[in-house]
Amino acid sequence: MTQRIFRELGPEDFDRVFAIANLAYPPYGDRKEKRETYIRNALATRSSGTFHGCFDPDGSLAGFMEVYEFEANLRGALTRAGGLGFVAADPVKKRRGIASDLINRFLELCRQKQYPLAVLYPFNIGFYRKKGFSCTARMHQFRLKPAALPDFGRRDGVVFIGADEKENLTQCFRTYFERTNGMLMKRALDIDNLFGRHIIAAYKNQGVIEGYLAFNFQKTRPDLEHSDDMAVAEWVCNTREAFAQLCSFLSTQSDQIHRLIVNTPDDHLYLAALDPENGEHGAFKNMIHEIYVTAADSMSRIVDVRRAFEAVKDRPFGNAGFTLRLIVAGAAPGEADEDITVTFAGGMAAEDDGARADVEVHTDISGFTALFCGSASFDELYRMRCAEISDEAFVGAVTDVFRCADRPKTITYF
Ligand SMILES: CC(C)(COP(=O)(O)OP(=O)(O)OC[C@H]1O[C@@H](n2cnc3c(N)ncnc32)[C@H](O)[C@@H]1OP(=O)(O)O)[C@@H](O)C(=O)NCCC(=O)NCCS
Secondary structure, three states: OOOOEEEEOOHHHHHHHHHHHHHHOOOOOOHHHHHHHHHHHHHHHOOOOEEEEEEOOOOOEEEEEEEEEEEEEEOOEEEEEEEEEEEEEOHHHOOOOHHHHHHHHHHHHHHHOOOOEEEEOOOOHHHHHHOOOEOOOEEEEEEEOHHHOOOOOOOOOEEEEOHHHHHHHHHHHHHHHHHOOOOEOOOHHHHHHHHHHOEEEEEEEOOEEEEEEEEEEEEOOOOOOOOEEEEEEEEEEOOHHHHHHHHHHHHOOOOOEEEEEEEEOOOOHHHHOOOOOOOOOOOOOOOOOOOOEEEEOOEEEEOOHHHHHHHOOOOOOOOOOEEEEEEEEEEEHHHEEEEEEEEEEOOEEEEOOOOOOOEEEEEEHHHHHHHHHOOOOHHHHHHOOOEEEOOHHHHHHHHHHHOOOOOOOOOOOO
C-alpha cells in the first residue's frame, strides 16, 4: 500500500495543479484561460476553497481536491458543512486509490473543522456510497409547455435584474436557505456566477426580492433560428405571490418559447401545471405520459453522529417517547462503529449515554445519513434492508422521531 502525503497547496504548486486539471477536465473554448485565473486566485487567496494535494513518496503530485466551507441547513438548523469538488488524479496514476485517499483526507479535514456534515457532487455514486455518503438530494427536470402553467393575471412585480441587485438577491436566497432542509447557502462567488451565467427575472415587492428565475434561452435545434426553449436553472420563491407572478411571466412566454426546461428540486411543480407532460411517452407501455425525469443531485454524509445531534438539538423530533441505542457502522474515524444512546421525549432528542435503551437500531453511516437528513424514513430504510431493529414494534416510533417535513434540497453547485 503506497503511503501518500497530504498538504494544503499554494501558489508554488500552480504548474502541477494546472497540468493535472487540464488532463482531468479537458478545457474547451476559453475555459483554459478562465481556469488559469480561477486556480491562481484560489491557490493564492483561497477565493473559493482550499486545494489539498496528495503526493506520492517520490514527491510527485498524484492528485488534488478543492475543499469548501458552506453554511448548511440540517433539519431546519443552521450549521456548517464541508464541500468537496475538483477531485482529480494524474491520468498515469489512475485506479491506484488516489481518489479514495483524497476522500478519506477530506473526511478527516471535516472532522478537524467540526463540521457535522459533508456534501459533494459524485462522479460515481457507488464509490461515494462505500465512503458513507447517501444520495440525499434529487433534481427533477420538467419540460413544460409555457401555456400549461397558469397565468394568475398579475406580473407587475416581475423585473429583470442585473448585478447591482446582488445584495438584494442574496437576501432572498438567505430566506429560502433558512427555510429549506438540506440547502447550502450560496457564497458571494456563487451569487456572482448566478448573475454571470444567467438572465434573472425577479419578483420584487416594495424593493424586496421575494423570488427569482435564473434562466437562459436554448435553441430547440442547432439549425433553427428563433425556435427556443427556456432553460430555467433556478426557480426560487419565498412567497405565494412571488410564485404566482413568476408563473404568470412564464405562462405568457408561450408565443416565443417551445418548452420550459425547469430544473428544480421541487417535484410538486407538476401540481401547478394543467398538463405537466414532458413530451416523452416511451418509458412505459400504453402511451403513459412522462412528467419529469429525476437525477441524483448532491450526496451527503454525516461526518460526526454526536455533533449532528448537537447541531439540531433545538429542532423537533416527532411525538414518540423512548430511548434508542444507535449503532452506526463506519461512522467513527478509521471506519469504526459509532455507538450512541439517545432519548426522545417531549418532541426533542438528547444524548443519553448510559441510559437503558428500549430498542436498538443498526445501520451504516450512509443509511444513518439518509435517515438523519430526512431523505428516507426509517420504515423505508428497514424495508430496503438498510437498517435492522431489535424490536419490530418500534419501527413506527423510530420512523416518527426522525421524520422530516421535506426531503433535502440543494441548488448550490460547486
Ligand atoms: C475520477 C478520478 C478522480 C478517480 O481517481 P482514481 O485515483 O483513479 O480513483 P481510485 O483509484 O481511488 O478509485 C475510486 C473509485 O472510482 C472508481 N473509478 C475510478 N475510475 C473510474 C472510471 N474510469 N470509471 C468508473 N469508475 C471509476 C474506482 O473503481 C473506485 O471505486 P471502487 O472503490 O468502488 O472500486 C480520476 O479518474 C480523475 O481524475 N478523473 C477525471 C476527473 C473527474 O472525473 N473527477 C471527478 C469529478 S468529481
